[in-house]
Amino acid sequence: xxxxxxxxxxxxxxxxxxxxxxxxxxxRGQVLAQTVIRTDTHDDENLYVxxxxxxxxxxxxxxxxxxxxxxxxVGAPNGNYYTGTxxxxxxxxxxxxNKKIPFAEMLSRRMGGIQVALTNDANAAAVGEMTYGAARxxxxxxxxxxxxxxxxxxxxxxxxxxxxDGFAGELGHTCAVRHNGRLCNxxxxxxLETYCSAIGVTRTAREWLSxxxxxxxxxxxxxxxxxxxxDAAKEGDSVALKIFEFTGKMLGQSFSDFxxxxxxxxxxxxxxxxxxxxxxxxxxxxxxxxxxLPLWRNKIKIMFSQLKESDAAILGASALAWEL
Amino acid sequence: xxxxxxxxxxxxxxxxxxxxxxxxxxxRGQVLAQTVIRTDTHDDENLYVxxxxxxxxxxxxxxxxxxxxxxxxVGAPNGNYYTGTxxxxxxxxxxxxNKKIPFAEMLSRRMGGIQVALTNDANAAAVGEMTYGAARxxxxxxxxxxxxxxxxxxxxxxxxxxxxDGFAGELGHTCAVRHNGRLCNxxxxxxLETYCSAIGVTRTAREWLSxxxxxxxxxxxxxxxxxxxxDAAKEGDSVALKIFEFTGKMLGQSFSDFxxxxxxxxxxxxxxxxxxxxxxxxxxxxxxxxxxLPLWRNKIKIMFSQLKESDAAILGASALAWEL
Numbered sequence: 001x002x003x004x005x006x007x008x009x010x011x012x013x014x015x016x017x018x019x020x021x022x023x024x025x026x027x028r029g030q031v032l033a034q035t036v037i038r039t040d041t042h043d044d045e046n047l048y049v050x051x052x053x054x055x056x057x058x059x060x061x062x063x064x065x066x067x068x069x070x071x072x073x074v075g076a077p078n079g080n081y082y083t084g085t086x087x088x089x090x091x092x093x094x095x096x097x098n099k100k101i102p103f104a105e106m107l108s109r110r111m112g113g114i115q116v117a118l119t120n121d122a123n124a125a126a127v128g129e130m131t132y133g134a135a136r137x138x139x140x141x142x143x144x145x146x147x148x149x150x151x152x153x154x155x156x157x158x159x160x161x162x163x164x165d166g167f168a169g170e171l172g173h174t175c176a177v178r179h180n181g182r183l184c185n186x187x188x189x190x191x192l193e194t195y196c197s198a199i200g201v202t203r204t205a206r207e208w209l210s211x212x213x214x215x216x217x218x219x220x221x222x223x224x225x226x227x228x229x230x231d232a233a234k235e236g237d238s239v240a241l242k243i244f245e246f247t248g249k250m251l252g253q254s255f256s257d258f259x260x261x262x263x264x265x266x267x268x269x270x271x272x273x274x275x276x277x278x279x280x281x282x283x284x285x286x287x288x289x290x291x292x293l294p295l296w297r298n299k300i301k302i303m304f305s306q307l308k309e310s311d312a313a314i315l316g317a318s319a320l321a322w323e324l
Numbered sequence: 325x326x327x328x329x330x331x332x333x334x335x336x337x338x339x340x341x342x343x344x345x346x347x348x349x350x351x352r353g354q355v356l357a358q359t360v361i362r363t364d365t366h367d368d369e370n371l372y373v374x375x376x377x378x379x380x381x382x383x384x385x386x387x388x389x390x391x392x393x394x395x396x397x398v399g400a401p402n403g404n405y406y407t408g409t410x411x412x413x414x415x416x417x418x419x420x421x422n423k424k425i426p427f428a429e430m431l432s433r434r435m436g437g438i439q440v441a442l443t444n445d446a447n448a449a450a451v452g453e454m455t456y457g458a459a460r461x462x463x464x465x466x467x468x469x470x471x472x473x474x475x476x477x478x479x480x481x482x483x484x485x486x487x488x489d490g491f492a493g494e495l496g497h498t499c500a501v502r503h504n505g506r507l508c509n510x511x512x513x514x515x516l517e518t519y520c521s522a523i524g525v526t527r528t529a530r531e532w533l534s535x536x537x538x539x540x541x542x543x544x545x546x547x548x549x550x551x552x553x554x555d556a557a558k559e560g561d562s563v564a565l566k567i568f569e570f571t572g573k574m575l576g577q578s579f580s581d582f583x584x585x586x587x588x589x590x591x592x593x594x595x596x597x598x599x600x601x602x603x604x605x606x607x608x609x610x611x612x613x614x615x616x617l618p619l620w621r622n623k624i625k626i627m628f629s630q631l632k633e634s635d636a637a638i639l640g641a642s643a644l645a646w647e648l
Contacts (some may be wrong), residue, residue, distance in 0.1 A: 078619075088619050097618065140488040154585065156487070161480055163587025164464040165623070168480075173617050174581040178502065186617055257498040261478065261585050263487025293497050293510055295412070299489075 007070040011056060011114075012318030014121055015039055015076040017091045017148045022056055023311075024065055025318040029132055031311055033063040040093040045101050048094050053110035072116045073320030075124030075313055076103060077149070082166035084118045090185045091149055097187075117320040121145065121313065123160045123169060125270050125305075126153025128316025133268075134306040140264045144171065144251075146273035149185075150193035150200075156262055172197070176254055195250045198226035198273050204243050205229050214239050230276045244279035251280070252287025259288075259296050266301035270312060277304045331394040335380060335438075336642025338445065339363060339400040341415045346380055347635070348389055349642035353456035355635045357387040364417040369425050372418050377434035396440045397644030399448030399637060400427065404490040408442045441644040445469065445637065447484050447493060449594050449629075450477025451647075452640025457592075458630040464588045468495065468575075470597035473509075474517035474524075480586055496521070500578055519574045522550035522597050528567050529553050538563050554600045568603035575604070576611025583612075583620050590625035594636065601628045 009032070013022040016039060023034030037055050042048045060066055078089040084104025089095030104116040126143035129135040135143070135155070143153040150172030154161040161168045172193035173186055181190020182203060194200050205224045209216065216239035217232045218224055232240035255267055269277070281302060289297050305312055333356070337346040340363060347358030361379050366372045384390055402413040408428025413419030428440040443451075450467035453459040459467070459479070467477040474496030478485040485492045496517035497510055505514020506527060518524050529548045533540065540563035541556045542548055556564035579591055593601070605626060613621050631639055 156480060156485055157483070159481070161586055163480070164589040165587050165620075167619060168585065168587035170584040170587075170617055174584050175577070175615065178577070188615070188617070253499070253502070257581070258585070260494040260498050261492065261582070262485055263489050263492035263494075265488040291499065291512070293494055293512070295491060296489075 007068050009065050009068050010070050010318045010321035011060075011072040012124075012314035012316065012321070013052065013056075013072065013074045013076075014124065014313030014317055015074065015079075015086075015092070016121065017077070017093075020052060021314055022052070022059070023314040023318070024059060024063055024069070025315060029315055031314055032065070033059040034314060035059050042094055045094040045103070045106070049103070049106045049110055052107060056111065069111075069114055071321035071324035072107065072111065072114055073124065073317040074104065074107070074116060074118040075121035075317040076118055077121060077151070078167070079103070079118045079120040079123075080166035081117070081119040081123070081160075081162045084116065086118070087167075115321075115324040117324055119160070119162070119320060120151060120153075120167075120169070122151030123153040123162075124316035124320065125151075125312055126155050126160055126268075126316065127319045128307060128312045128314075129268055129270065129305060130155060130158075131319055132307060132315055133312060134303045135266065135268050138265050140262065141266045141268055142171070142258055142262065142264045143268050143270060144255075145271040146197060146269060147271040148198055150197045151271075154262060155264075171254070171258060174254060174257070176250055192250065192254050196247050196254075196273075201226040201229055201243060201247055201273065204246060205239075208239060208243065212239075216240065226273055230279075233276065233279050241279065244276055245283045247273075248280045248283025249287040252284040252289075253291050255284065255288045255300075255302075256291035256293075259292060259300055263296070264300065266303050268303045268305060270305040274304055331392050333389050333392050334394050334642045334645035335384075335396040336448075336638040336640065336645070337376065337380075337396065337398045338448070338637035338641050339398065339410075339416070340445075341401070341417075344376060345638055346376070346383070347638040347642070348383060348387055348393070349639060353639055355638055356389070357383040358635075358638060359383050366418055369418040369427070369430070373427070373430045373434055376431060380435065393438055395645035395648035396431065396435065396438055397448065397451075397641040397646075397648075398427065398431070398440060398442040399445040399641040399644075400442055401444065403427075403442045403444045403447075405441070405443040405447065405484075405486045406490040408440065410442070439645075439648045441648050443484070443486075443644060444475065444477075444493075445640070446475030447477040447486075448640035448644060449475075449636065450479055450484055450592075450640070451643040452631060452636060453592055453594065453629060454479060454482075455643035455646065456631060456639050457636075458627045459590065459592050462589050464586065465590045465592055466495070466582055466586065466588045467592050467594060468579075469595040470521060470593060471595040472522055474521045475595075478586060479588075495578070495582060498578060498581070500574055516574070516578050520571050520578075520597075525550040525553055525567060525571055525597065528570060529563075532563060532567065536563075540564065550597055550600075554603075557600065557603050565603065568600055569607045571597075572604045572607025573611040576608040576613075577615050579608065579612045579624075579626075580615035580617075580620075583616060583624055587620070588624065590627050592627045592629060594629040594631075598628050
């Protein structure tokens with residue numbers, strides 16, 4: 001972080017499937033101002049970028065930060081750190097297969113040439129957690145984001161892994177079920193994300209409710225969300241509890257393979273579904289340790305993000321901008 | 325590699341269960357002299373280290389390299405790069421469970437203080453391939469060793485991944501078959517190594533021969549080895565060809581998950597079984613590409629080691645010493 005007193009602020013932007021959160025951050029990691037817009041109101045990325053720029057300019061103006069923004073960091077699904085593009089983002093309304101959007105360049109032009117750095121949301125979250133959160137001081141950990149999808153940010157020797165092409169760390173699309181797995185948005189079947197994302201949890205709920213007659217609060221609901229399953233679990237609903245047990249088991253199995261790759265000190269969970277930590281922690285630990293090589297058994301920590309959800313994403317994305 | 329003309333040589337040592345190979349290597353990767361001793365003649369690691377030092381001093385003296393050795397690199401089962409120790413090495417006569425041998429330190433003391441770096445054999449092979457072989461100039465690749473077991477060395481940003489504890493890169497023990505998988509030496513089931521190692525190939529052969537009546541050269545053999553399967557495949561034996569097709573398919577499936585982790589430029593195959601490249605390449609490529617996320621399809625190279633097999637282990641270990 002270079003001290004530059006005439007431009008002491010950065011912007012962090014977190015692009016999710018439904019909403020886009022953005023904030024102005026100072027050198028101490030304080031979020032001075034933040035705002036949210038919808039991600040899914042446009043099919044056209046130009047209109048969306050215009051919305052982002054308008055919202056940003058508004059909070060910059062209102063907080064008296066005009067001319068003082070050093071750079072903008074963006075966490076986006078399928079964001080490529082090397083090229084600043086968003087590619088094949090199937091969970092974004094204005095994205096899609098074979099669509100390569102030069103987002104960093106587009107936003108920079110709209111924002112009067114302020115430089116923009118971009119990576120995927122999970123990598124940004126990992127940077128945030130390493131700088132301000134549960135992974136402070138850790139050199140080797142894996143961030144797993146449990147949101148609409150399952151994302152990941154892998155940190156090795158204190159650095160986010162981007163790989164040869166900028167897209168490393170797609171652990172939500174590793175294979176959790178080889179045969180007759182659930183169909184994934186990516187076009188394949190059995191991806192971890194089809195089981196362990198917020199949407200995966202609702203799919204589990206729908207499947208199980210239709211396969212059994214077990215009584216459950218969830219039966220009275222028309223359109224079950226993962227929050228409904230969480231609320232039901234808090235009420236002691238046995239179907240909801242089993243859904244989280246299954247979700248944790250699937251996560252733990254996959255985590256044991258991730259550990260065999262990079263031997264991390266910890267796996268840090270983040271995102272909407274990570275709020276269900278009371279129901280996920282035990283089954284994850286049990287299943288991970290059952291599946292780990294003996295040398296790692298009972299040695300790998302499972303942790304939950306220590307940052308306020310919106311702050312972590314904004315802070316992580318903003319940290320990228322200091323490096324511009 | 326720093327040019328240091330007064331000390332232009334390194335030593336590479338490859339410790340196997342039965343034999344220990346060692347050699348003197350120059351900056352161009354030429355093995356100037358090499359020798360072999362038994363690994364399994366002593367129960368006491370001190371006597372073994374004395375044997376290694378005696379054998380080394382002899383070839384150093386004979387080749388006129390006294391005082392010109394920059395460092396010593398060692399590839400050893402369960403070798404820990406961070407600590408220079410060999411831990412829980414159950415396949416080594418002077419090793420064993422709960423035995424932590426400070427091998428690098430012991431050898432360095434015996435060799436008049438020459439520095440010693442140590443890691444496992446697959447990591448050493450990765451460094452060797454990056455320094456002298458197929459991965460020259462690559463910053464991101466995964467080395468897979470197909471020998472008695474399946475080992476791996478992961479290179480990210482030009483550095484071998486050791487992880488939090490020094491034991492990262494156990495991809496042979498990621499799960500290839502979740503349900504009813506084959507029993508592995510590690511005590512778990514379904515590990516990639518139970519299908520795709522030399523021993524895995526012979527297990528496939530035995531299973532398939534007992535399950536079908538298909539004619540095969542292999543039926544006339546008492547104790548099938550992976551080399552027998554390779555020889556039969558070269559003769560056009562359809563069962564042998566199918567065994568390699570299956571082995572390649574299993575590798576390709578797992579590789580697609582490895583790519584999702586570190587987005588490598590290439591996966592490099594090394595070891596006895598990699599000699600069957602003519603039978604493995606196509607099925608690996610087909611299955612890997614079928615299972616890869618669209619963004620990586622047809623973009624990841626599968627390569628085979630370019631190191632002379634007799635020198636490869638020594639070269640790999642020696643390459644570690646350049647980094648000292």
